Amino acid sequence: MAGLATKFGSGAMTNSVEGISRNKALFVIGSNTTENHPIIALRMKEAVARGAQLIVADPRRIPLVKFATLWLRHRPGTDSALLNAMMQVIIAEGLEDKDFIAARTEGFAEFAESLVKFTPEFAEEVTGVPAEDIRRAARIYAGAENAGIYYAMGITQHTMGTNNVMAVGNLAMLTGNLGKDAAGVNPLRGQNNVQGACDMGCLPDVYPGYQKVALPAVQAKFEKAWGKALSPRPGLTASEMTGAMLEGKLRGLYIFGENPALSDPNMAHSIKAFNALDFLVVQDIFMTETAELADVVLPSASFAEKNGTFTCSERRVQRVRAAVSPPGQARDDLSIIHAVCSRIDPAAATSSAAPAEIFAEVAALWPNMAGMGYDRLDGDGLQWPCPTADNPGTPFLFKDSFPREGGKAVFSVVPHVLSDELPDSEYPFVLTTGRELFHYHTGTMTRKSKGLDAVAHEPFIEINPSDAVGLGIKDAEMLTVSSRRGAIRLKARVSDIVPAKVVFIPFHYKEAAANMLTSDALDPICKIMEAKVCAVRVEKAAA
Amino acid sequence: MINLTIDDKKIEAPDGATVLEAARLARIDIPTLCHDPRMKPFGACRLCIVEIGGLPRPVTSCTTPATEGMVVVTTNSKLERLRKTTVELLLSDHPNDCMVCIQAGQCSLQELAYRYGLRENRFKGAVRQHNRVDNNPFIMREQDKCVLCGLCVRVCDEVEGVAAIGFANRGFESDICPPFKKDLDCEFCGQCVAVCPTGALSGKMWAGQPRLEQTRSTETTCTYCGCGCNLTLHTHADKVVRVTSRPDNHNRGWLCVKGRFGYEFIASPERLTTPLIRRQKGGPLEPAGWDETLDLVASRLTAIRDQHGADAVAGLASARCTNEENYLFQKMFRAGIGTNNVDHCARY
Ligand code: SF4
Ligand code: SF4
Ligand code: SF4
Ligand code: FES
Numbered sequence: 001m002a003g004l005a006t007k008f009g010s011g012a013m014t015n016s017v018e019g020i021s022r023n024k025a026l027f028v029i030g031s032n033t034t035e036n037h038p039i040i041a042l043r044m045k046e047a048v049a050r051g052a053q054l055i056v057a058d059p060r061r062i063p064l065v066k067f068a069t070l071w072l073r074h075r076p077g078t079d080s081a082l083l084n085a086m087m088q089v090i091i092a093e094g095l096e097d098k099d100f101i102a103a104r105t106e107g108f109a110e111f112a113e114s115l116v117k118f119t120p121e122f123a124e125e126v127t128g129v130p131a132e133d134i135r136r137a138a139r140i141y142a143g144a145e146n147a148g149i150y151y152a153m154g155i156t157q158h159t160m161g162t163n164n165v166m167a168v169g170n171l172a173m174l175t176g177n178l179g180k181d182a183a184g185v186n187p188l189r190g191q192n193n194v195q196g197a198c199d200m201g202c203l204p205d206v207y208p209g210y211q212k213v214a215l216p217a218v219q220a221k222f223e224k225a226w227g228k229a230l231s232p233r234p235g236l237t238a239s240e241m242t243g244a245m246l247e248g249k250l251r252g253l254y255i256f257g258e259n260p261a262l263s264d265p266n267m268a269h270s271i272k273a274f275n276a277l278d279f280l281v282v283q284d285i286f287m288t289e290t291a292e293l294a295d296v297v298l299p300s301a302s303f304a305e306k307n308g309t310f311t312c313s314e315r316r317v318q319r320v321r322a323a324v325s326p327p328g329q330a331r332d333d334l335s336i337i338h339a340v341c342s343r344i345d346p347a348a349a350t351s352s353a354a355p356a357e358i359f360a361e362v363a364a365l366w367p368n369m370a371g372m373g374y375d376r377l378d379g380d381g382l383q384w385p386c387p388t389a390d391n392p393g394t395p396f397l398f399k400d401s402f403p404r405e406g407g408k409a410v411f412s413v414v415p416h417v418l419s420d421e422l423p424d425s426e427y428p429f430v431l432t433t434g435r436e437l438f439h440y441h442t443g444t445m446t447r448k449s450k451g452l453d454a455v456a457h458e459p460f461i462e463i464n465p466s467d468a469v470g471l472g473i474k475d476a477e478m479l480t481v482s483s484r485r486g487a488i489r490l491k492a493r494v495s496d497i498v499p500a501k502v503v504f505i506p507f508h509y510k511e512a513a514a515n516m517l518t519s520d521a522l523d524p525i526c527k528i529m530e531a532k533v534c535a536v537r538v539e540k541a542a543a
Numbered sequence: 544m545i546n547l548t549i550d551d552k553k554i555e556a557p558d559g560a561t562v563l564e565a566a567r568l569a570r571i572d573i574p575t576l577c578h579d580p581r582m583k584p585f586g587a588c589r590l591c592i593v594e595i596g597g598l599p600r601p602v603t604s605c606t607t608p609a610t611e612g613m614v615v616v617t618t619n620s621k622l623e624r625l626r627k628t629t630v631e632l633l634l635s636d637h638p639n640d641c642m643v644c645i646q647a648g649q650c651s652l653q654e655l656a657y658r659y660g661l662r663e664n665r666f667k668g669a670v671r672q673h674n675r676v677d678n679n680p681f682i683m684r685e686q687d688k689c690v691l692c693g694l695c696v697r698v699c700d701e702v703e704g705v706a707a708i709g710f711a712n713r714g715f716e717s718d719i720c721p722p723f724k725k726d727l728d729c730e731f732c733g734q735c736v737a738v739c740p741t742g743a744l745s746g747k748m749w750a751g752q753p754r755l756e757q758t759r760s761t762e763t764t765c766t767y768c769g770c771g772c773n774l775t776l777h778t779h780a781d782k783v784v785r786v787t788s789r790p791d792n793h794n795r796g797w798l799c800v801k802g803r804f805g806y807e808f809i810a811s812p813e814r815l816t817t818p819l820i821r822r823q824k825g826g827p828l829e830p831a832g833w834d835e836t837l838d839l840v841a842s843r844l845t846a847i848r849d850q851h852g853a854d855a856v857a858g859l860a861s862a863r864c865t866n867e868e869n870y871l872f873q874k875m876f877r878a879g880i881g882t883n884n885v886d887h888c889a890r891y
Contacts, residue, residue, distance in 0.1 A: 017770070018793065038732065038799035039770040045704040067704065189769030191862040193869070197887045200869035202860035204883050208870060213883050228878040231853065235883030241857055250857055250884070252847040254840070256872060257861025258888040279843045285814055296840055297828060299815035302808070303766035304776055304783055308865030310764045312771020316793070320865055323761035323776040324783060324809065328816025329833065333868045336837075341875040343841030348879035350871060358867040378762075380773070380793045437730060438800060445766070449807040451680035451748060452800065455731065 003165030004185060005210070007173075007410055009403035012195060014172075014184035015148060016314045016383065016395040021046040022182035025144030027137070029057040029079060029168070030154025034064050035437040037152070037188045040313070044150075053140045057082060058154065059432065060462075060504060061497045070137055074127035076430050076502055079155045080414050082134065083167035085123030087174055088115045089138035096142070097176030104401075104408055105173050111411035118416075126416070142175045146183040153190055154434070166412040173409050179398040189313040190435075196311035199369075199384075200362065204235030209366030225365055228348055245273035254340075256283035256333060257300070261290040266485055267515040283336060286448065289510060299330035302445075306332040308355045309377065311384075315394070317372060318381035334358070427483060427535035429467075429503050431517060436506045447508070460493040462504040463538065468494040471538060478541040481505070483534055486516035489541050503538060547613040562604035562615055563591055573617050574626060574658070576633075576651055577692035578605045579738055581795055582701050585693050589629055590655070593617045601625065627659040633690050634661060640688070645749060646742030648756040652690060681731045681747055681804050689743040695735035702797060703734050731800040737787065748804060752784040762789075765802040766863065770794065772802050783809050848880055857884035 005011035020026070020043035033041040041064065048054050048067045056064050057072040057079070065071045074082045090096050091112055101108050120131035127134075141147050149172055155164040169185055177183040189195050201208035211218045213234055223230050236244055238260070244250035253274070261271055274280055274293045282291040283298040291297050305326040311317045326332065338353035350358050356374040363369045368385040376382060382393040401407035423430050438446065438456035446452045461481055463473065473479065475494040480487055481503070490505070498504050507515055518534050545556045549566050556565035561584060566573050576588035584605040592601040596614035601622060604615075616622070634656060641647045700706040707729040736744045758777035765772040773792040777785040783806050790796035818836035819828040848856050858876045860869045869887075876885040 034730075037768055037770050038730070039772055039794050039797055042702060042704070042797055046702075049701075049704075189862075192764070192766050192768060192771065193864065193866070194769060194862040194887075196866040197860055197862045197864075197869045200860075200866050201873045201877075202869045202885055202887045204886050207877070208873070222877075226874065226878040229881075230877055231881055231883055233854070233883060235854070235885060236857060238859060238886040238888050241859075241884070241886070244857075250855055251851055252844050252856040253859065254844065254857075255859040255888075256868070257864040258859055260859065260888045278847060281840050281844075286808075286811075287813070287815060291815075294819075294828070295821045295843075296836060297815065297819040298836065298840070299817060299819075302814075303763065304806070304809045306865065308867045310766075310771060311866060312764070313769035314771070316771055317866070318764045318771055318773070319762070321761050321763045323759075323763065323778045324781045327810075327814045329818070330814065330816055331833070333864055334871060337868060337871045337875060339833075339837050340840050341871065341879050343837060344845055344875065344879040348875060350874070353871075355865070355867045358870055362866065362870050445808040446801060446805050448811040448813060449805045451731075451804050451807070454680040 003162045004169055004187070007166060007169040007412060008178075008185075008398065009409075010210075010397060011187070011198075012315050012397070013186045013188070013313050014178060014397045015182065015186055017043055019182035019395065020044055020148060020150075021050065023047045023052050023144075023146060023148045024182075025053045025055070025140050025147035026150065027055045027057070027141050027147065027171075028064060028150045029083075030156070030164070031150055031152035031188055032058070032060070032062040032064070032154070032434060033150065033152075033188065034062065036190065036435050037313070038437070040150075040188060053144065055137050055140055057137075059499055059502055070133060070140065072127075072129045072133055072137060073499060074129050075499075076432050077418070078127040079164045080167045081118065081123050081126040081416060082129060083164070083171055084115055084118035084414060084416075085120050085127075085134045086138040086141065087167075087171055088118040088123075089120060089135050090142045090174055091115060093139070095139065096174050100176030100178075101174065104176075104179070105411060106406070106408045107411040111170065111413055114413040114415075141171070146180060147175065147177050148183050148186055149177070150186045150188060152188045154432075156187075163414045163417060167414045169409075170411055170414065173411060178409065179396070179400070181396055184396060187313070192312065193310045195313060195315060196309070196317075199311055199366075204237055207365075208362055209368060211366075222365070226348065228345075242270055242273040245276050248276070251278040253277055253279070254281040254283075255290060255294075256298075256337070259284070259288040259290045261288070261293060262510055262513055262515065266518060267513055268486055283333060285330070286445075298336050299326075299328070300336060301326040301330055301332040305330075306334065308334065309359060309381075315383045316381050317369070317377060317384065319374070319377045423501070423535040427537045429501055429536050429538055431481070431483065431534050431536040432502065432504050433507045433515070433518060434504065435508065459488075459490040459506065459508075461490050461538070462493050462495050462498045464498050464500045464502070465494050465496060466500050467503075467538075468492065471540070473538075473540060479538055480541045481517065481536050481538050483517040483536045485518075488513065488516050503536065545609050545611050545613075547609050547611070547615065549615040550617055556609045560609050562593060562595070562607045562609050562613070565609045566593075566604065566615070566617060571617055573604055574655060575605060576655070576690060576740055577694060579694055579698075579790075581790060582694070582697050585697065587691065587693050590626055592622060592625060594619070594622065623659075627661070630655045630659050631661060636687075637690075638687050640742070644688070644742040645745045645754060646688075646739075648754055650742060651740035679729070679731065679747075681733065681800070682729075682736055683745045683747045683750060685743055685745075687743075688741045690741055692740060694738040694740065695744060698734045698738050703730065703732055705730055708735060731804065732798065733800065733803040734797055737796065737798075737803075746785065746804065748807070749785050753779040755785065755787075758784060765798070767801045767805065768799075770799075772798055774798070774802060776806075844880065848882075853881035854884060856880050856882055857886075860885060860887040862887050 053069040055070045056068040059076045120134040124131045172185045280294045281296045282294040304323045308320045335353045341349040371386040371388040371391045386393045402409045438452045477492045554569045574590045586603045586606040591604045593604045594616040696708045699708045758779045761776045772794040775787045788796045817830045820831040860872045873885045
């Protein structure tokens with residue numbers, strides 16, 4: 001999460017799930033929380049039941065709208081204009097938290113200046129949300145004693161995802177909703193251990209604990225700890241790897257526990273890239289679309305067959321424990337990686353493949369986890385930062401200062417940028433993609449669970465009734481949906497969940513993979529691909 | 544703080560506590576059937592009755608606020624007689640099915656029948672018959688085992704915010720109508736199943752599998768989303784047969800449909816069970832031994848590095864796997880291969 005890390009010095013969820021029920025106002029943008037984070041959504045519903053005001057900003061009529069005080073149905077890809085206009089109102093009406101801004105932030109003057117042109121009337125034109133609703137949203141959010149912002153892939157998977165996140169951060173800073181209980185800026189992580197994978201340094205520019213590979217002092221620290229010379233050059237991001245494979249610069253790839261051949265935007269392009277490799281290793285529990293392309297497939301263990309830890313959205317490190325044995329000759333991922341690593345270079349491997357010992361090695365390298373060990377992780381686990389063995393963990397961040405030089409959070413100017421690909425006469429619809437309640441990611445696990453597959457067993461495209469009439473489409477009719485990159489066939493679901501001229505496809509289904517259509521235009525800063533918005537054409541499928 | 548006396552014990556209870564909560568804090572047992580501390584008190588079953596000094600009749604302790612100086616009696620022969628009658632009435636139209644009921648051993652009603660030694664029933668009468676066929680893959684309903692505690696209705700409304708269940712009819716014909724009368728709204732979270740004190744609601748996938756008491760429990764964390772719910776995996780003969788969640792954890796025992804019912808993939812016959820090698824480009828993937836496979840992976844990756852440089856090799860880690868695995872994976876690339884080309888596919 002490049003956006004938040006720049007502003008605050010940390011990109012994680014600032015507050016805790018438990019505190020959500022104590023929010024006085026909630027602003028949910030780009031997160032279909034009830035379907036994607038159902039248990040976090042329970043706390044939101046609880047807050048509403050206790051009298052909190054809920055603002056939902058989403059182009060789709062997501063289930064949470066039912067509980068909302070105010071629903072802002074902005075056009076896909078116009079999040080930052082909406083956010084900027086809310087902040088323009090807050091400043092124009094003097095609702096900002098002046099003490100917080102003076103004491104704990106920097107860069108306010110220039111930032112305030114940049115908002116002047118984002119009047120609610122201007123934003124109404126861009127976003128389609130009535131100016132008066134934007135004013136109301138600003139007053140609700142800024143007027144609450146403590147208010148939390150919640151967002152997910154809906155605002156990050158854009159070419160301007162980093163800008164959106166920056167804008168969300170600005171909003172919380174402007175109103176002093178940071179460094180206190182039951183408030184904050186809260187990215188909800190899509191997969192169970194996104195937070196942990198980032199924390200552990202599975203990012204090309206940082207070692208575990210977000211310690212930068214390009215800093216000589218950090219490099220020296222890890223060279224000493226690992227006893228090996230290390231490269232000072234940041235590596236390629238996942239999305240940059242695709243290009244490097246096609247150019248022949250990247251020749252060997254080892255993928256574990258992911259299925260990018262189905263989950264990457266612009267799938268056809270990614271598959272071509274995997275095929276261009278000299279050697280592809282895939283380690284997984286099923287023969288995924290990616291594994292089909294591999295030179296070697298390593299059978300590994302499911303979460304129920306191994307020991308270790310996951311770190312959930314709220315920075316909570318929790319134990320995972322083996323309950324059954326892996327099938328056949330499958331092995332747990334840790335022993336496999338340890339065996340490969342020992343063969344590549346025994347000096348680089350950890351002394352054993354025991355999870356508790358590896359955890360201890362991490363704790364010694366990252367102060368935020370220094371106070372954790374398996375002996376402390378029974379029950380609910382611990383939330384980092386947890387610097388010492390008697391520290392109870394940290395429910396919310398930035399109480400006294402921000403982990404940046406100078407200790408302050410910085411406002412960022414967020415310019416008005418449009419989505420990379422806008423609808424035109426040839427591709428007149430805006431496609432957004434996402435998840436549905438019953439499936440998870442590429443469906444590798446959920447589609448092999450009978451019950452889940454039975455209640456949600458086929459791909460569909462949501463289309464507004466007025467568009468359906470215009471195209472002469474009936475509910476459940478087969479449609480062809482095409483973009484500049486590819487075409488898929490799937491069933492129509494005529495519904496006013498989506499607004500006119502916008503269509504929605506869940507990305508779990510390989511037989512009509514939404515990512516055949518989506519774009520791989522990159523956010524220039526954090527290199528997330530624009531999976532959320534692209535232009536498509538919709539027509540009846542040829543029989 | 545409120546000071547009160549329960550069964551001759553002096554007790555301090557926090558402000559706002561009910562008599563039942565105060566008693567439980569002092570580890571005094573009062574039987575309940577319709578109570579769950581995660582929901583609002585309901586006062587339906589009348590098992591939690593107590594006598595309070597100065598009041599003419601017993602009151603339900605789950606709905607009565609504790610007050611300063613209150614004197615409470617939770618058990619005497621009159622209270623126990625009343626409770627016993629309540630249980631007898633419940634059993635009077637309950638099928639005598641414990642032998643084959645999935646809830647046996649976990650059932651609150653069975654426990655009460657045992658406690659009050661109820662074998663014969665004075666009120667034997669018509670047993671309600673309103674089972675119907677439900678076309679959903681998750682929730683099994685045996686309505687004749689329902690004791691009308693209302694927990695399922697309340698959890699769906701108060702906690703889940705869905706209100707897919709309601710009460711239909713009144714009196715003897717009262718009927719809980721879960722998911723299926725308002726089918727479309729149900730999210731199949733199974734919260735209703737988890738709170739049902741009897742065998743009236745259960746998981747369809749659990750049928751014919753060992754009962755809970757025959758299983759081994761393992762505490763772990765859900766593999767699906769970033770909520771990080773705590774799960775208890777119940778296993779039998781090396782197979783996960785049920786998933787539950789403890790009410791005292793950070794997700795308060797609530798789960799979604801994926802966490803509660805999405806476990807069949809673990810034992811799927813489609814799982815990969817042996818290493819596979821593609822011996823020539825375009826050829827098939829063929830089974831191979833571990834040693835051969837691991838040697839091949841290490842030698843090919845190092846060969847590419849030696850020929851084209853460390854940055855010609857890369858790794859994609861997993862937002863689905865553990866911290867330890869991810870740590871060792873990036874270490875293998877950084878310290879073993881010598882490149883920072885390591886990322887994971889889901890940066891969100
Ligand atoms: S499964 Fe969940 S949504 Fe459905 S009736 Fe039960 S509590 Fe309500
Ligand atoms: S179905 Fe179960 S939870 Fe619902 S009212 Fe009947 S006994 Fe109570
Ligand atoms: S049970 Fe559902 S909400 Fe909880 S972590 Fe699993 S997938 Fe997420
Ligand atoms: S527990 Fe008090 S009436 Fe049921």
